Amino acid sequence: MNIDCGTCQAPAPACSDCVVSVLLGPVSPAAFVPDEHAGALGVLADSGLIPPLRLVPPAPEVPSRAPRRRRPA
Numbered sequence: 001m002n003i004d005c006g007t008c009q010a011p012a013p014a015c016s017d018c019v020v021s022v023l024l025g026p027v028s029p030a031a032f033v034p035d036e037h038a039g040a041l042g043v044l045a046d047s048g049l050i051p052p053l054r055l056v057p058p059a060p061e062v063p064s065r066a067p068r069r070r071r072p073a
Contacts, residue, residue: 001038003031009056018054019045 003020015021019041020031033041045052 001033001035003033003055007058009058010054014054017051019051022051
């Protein structure tokens with residue numbers, strides 16, 4: 001799991017209660033958590049032992065489309 005704090009859309013106060021900040025210290029630009037560790041972090045967070053990952057990825061960009069012109073009937 002790639003965690004890119006630089007693109008996270010969560011409000012800044014969420015960083016202090018995010019598992020990345022708790023385990024890795026001050027926010028780094030990016031972190032990588034192996035998938036098998038990500039599952040373990042989820043179990044620990046669900047049990048209340050560590051805070052959850054608060055990462056909110058940016059919304060995917062939707063290409064804009066010009067409206068189609070109607071043909072006269």
